[in-house]
Amino acid sequence: AQSVTQPDIHITVSEGASLELRCNYSYGATPYLFWYVQSPGQGLQLLLKYFSGDTLVQGIKGFEAEFKRSQSSFNLRKPSVHWSDAAEYFCAVGTLRGNQFYFGTGTSLTVIP
Amino acid sequence: EAGVTQFPSHSVIEKGQTVTLRCDPISGHDNLYWYRRVMGKEIKFLLHFVKESKQDESGMPNNRFLAERTGGTYSTLKVQPAELEDSGVYFCASSQDWRVHVRNTEAFFGQGTRLTVV
Numbered sequence: 713a714q715s716v717t718q719p720d721i722h723i724t725v726s727e728g729a730s731l732e733l734r735c736n737y738s739y740g741a742t743p744y745l746f747w748y749v750q751s752p753g754q755g756l757q758l759l760l761k762y763f764s765g766d767t768l769v770q771g772i773k774g775f776e777a778e779f780k781r782s783q784s785s786f787n788l789r790k791p792s793v794h795w796s797d798a799a800e801y802f803c804a805v806g807t808l809r810g811n812q813f814y815f816g817t818g819t820s821l822t823v824i825p
Numbered sequence: 826e827a828g829v830t831q832f833p834s835h836s837v838i839e840k841g842q843t844v845t846l847r848c849d850p851i852s853g854h855d856n857l858y859w860y861r862r863v864m865g866k867e868i869k870f871l872l873h874f875v876k877e878s879k880q881d882e883s884g885m886p887n888n889r890f891l892a893e894r895t896g897g898t899y900s901t902l903k904v905q906p907a908e909l910e911d912s913g914v915y916f917c918a919s920s921q922d923w924r925v926h927v928r929n930t931e932a933f934f935g936q937g938t939r940l941t942v943v
Binding site: 716744746748753754755756757758763802804806807809810811812813814815816817818 | 828829856858860865866867868869870873880881884916918923924925926927928931932933934935936937
């Protein structure tokens, strides 16, 4: 069965610091992996996605994620965090059937000045 | 271009009452999905419409939940009667292609409806 684990419920970083949000997945085949972000009052927005090929994926807003099959991980990174990055981040895996996501429990990010 | 719109943004009802949530997808998107996030838990799939047809209802928790999409445009999700455990955030999403892993397809989500049952 597919599942996604985001071990960090809440992370606090200083503005300008680097960020890494962890995501581990359980999936029986080649995973289709996604990161979504929900800013306050907004809908979920797609940051980036991985299907195949290059394991380092670039997304919007300066984010990137690296797929590591050996570790079943798809961690999200950003070299320098901005105050506007404060939001909740969700990792997800797409199903073989293709019509739904399995999401993690989310990581809430606080950015301090 | 308007995004996915959900109404209301927040609803507080008493146990046993009925609540109807509405979702307006992006125009032209045949695929519409409902998801739910119970507090502190993951966002879980509820169901998937293709136009007006229910393609996949595997995530619907019980028969107190009824989803409709008349005419293949907007969708409603009715909870009747509501129970305390139904509290959470209900998300709607829409996409052109139903296969979320297709490169040029993106599922667009609304801001969610926060339902509180007291």
